[in-house]
Amino acid sequence: MLKGAELYIETLMKLGLTQVQATVYLTNAQLGKADVTRISKLSDIARSDVYRVIPALEKKGLLEKTLGTPIMYKAVPLKEGFSTLLEQKTEENDLLKIQTNELLRKIQDNEMELKPEIEESEFIITSELNLFSKHFEAQIKEGSAKEEFIATAPVFKKLLINEYENFKTLLERGVKIWVLTEKGISDDPSVRSKIKELKKNRLFKLKYAREVPVCLAIIDNKAVNCQISADLLPNLWSNNPQMLKIFSGYFELQWSKAK
Numbered sequence: 680m681l682k683g684a685e686l687y688i689e690t691l692m693k694l695g696l697t698q699v700q701a702t703v704y705l706t707n708a709q710l711g712k713a714d715v716t717r718i719s720k721l722s723d724i725a726r727s728d729v730y731r732v733i734p735a736l737e738k739k740g741l742l743e744k745t746l747g748t749p750i751m752y753k754a755v756p757l758k759e760g761f762s763t764l765l766e767q768k769t770e771e772n773d774l775l776k777i778q779t780n781e782l783l784r785k786i787q788d789n790e791m792e793l794k795p796e797i798e799e800s801e802f803i804i805t806s807e808l809n810l811f812s813k814h815f816e817a818q819i820k821e822g823s824a825k826e827e828f829i830a831t832a833p834v835f836k837k838l839l840i841n842e843y844e845n846f847k848t849l850l851e852r853g854v855k856i857w858v859l860t861e862k863g864i865s866d867d868p869s870v871r872s873k874i875k876e877l878k879k880n881r882l883f884k885l886k887y888a889r890e891v892p893v894c895l896a897i898i899d900n901k902a903v904n905c906q907i908s909a910d911l912l913p914n915l916w917s918n919n920p921q922m923l924k925i926f927s928g929y930f931e932l933q934w935s936k937a938k
Contacts, residue, residue, distance in 0.1 A: 828896050
């Protein structure tokens with residue numbers, strides 16, 4: 680086999696070939712012109728498997744058949760083969776993109792979700808960071824009245840950096856933002872400047888506690904996010920009214936004790 684054959688085979692597989700197809704094509708390209716017996720011997724692939732994949736390689740334009748006894752096969756040069764597969768893969772991806780966009784349009788135009796007369800309580804646990812961040816940011820953006828946060832200094836720093844522009848937009852819309860975090864967070868110059876800017880709006884309030892035992896966010900008193908382990912994740916989201924009463928009461932208690 681060619682030097683660095685593993686990389687060639689890996690790339691060919693990413694371009695749509697199976698491992699056997701990639702090995703047979705690469706072997707045939709190395710031999711130049713060969714029958715199934717030679718391809719099988721050099722590639723260490725059973726003759727039956729070589730026979731099985733040859734039609735697919737011919738269809739993809741990677742092999743040509745020469746009639747005779749025995750029948751010989753000639754692979755197109757590697758550079759040409761890779762270019763052909765890349766072009767085919769690009770066309771497939773373009774078609775997939777068109778089909779997906781069309782499907783999304785139909786979903787947006789035609790799919791209507793029936794909402795129950797009474798909203799059911801949900802308890803959703805999210806353990807993956809990207810999914811949590813996506814959902815959490817969406818919830819913050821949808822705030823319309825008041826958003827309350829309890830966060831450790833490291834968590835609040837990340838929250839402030841990630842959601843600073845959203846916070847400013849919410850405040851401009853008249854949404855109250857109350858944050859309870861740990862002392863010392865303002866020691867960071869980048870954090871201090873953002874806090875100073877947000878405090879220019881009277882709807883933003885910040886208090887400090889000696890320590891924060893749990894991180895949580897209450898959005899419009901309609902939904903709550905809270906950590907359920909020592910780490911930020913996994914996270915629990917709920918719109919359950921009784922849960923909201925408990926966490927709202929906890930926030931009010933901690934807020935009244937903070938300075």
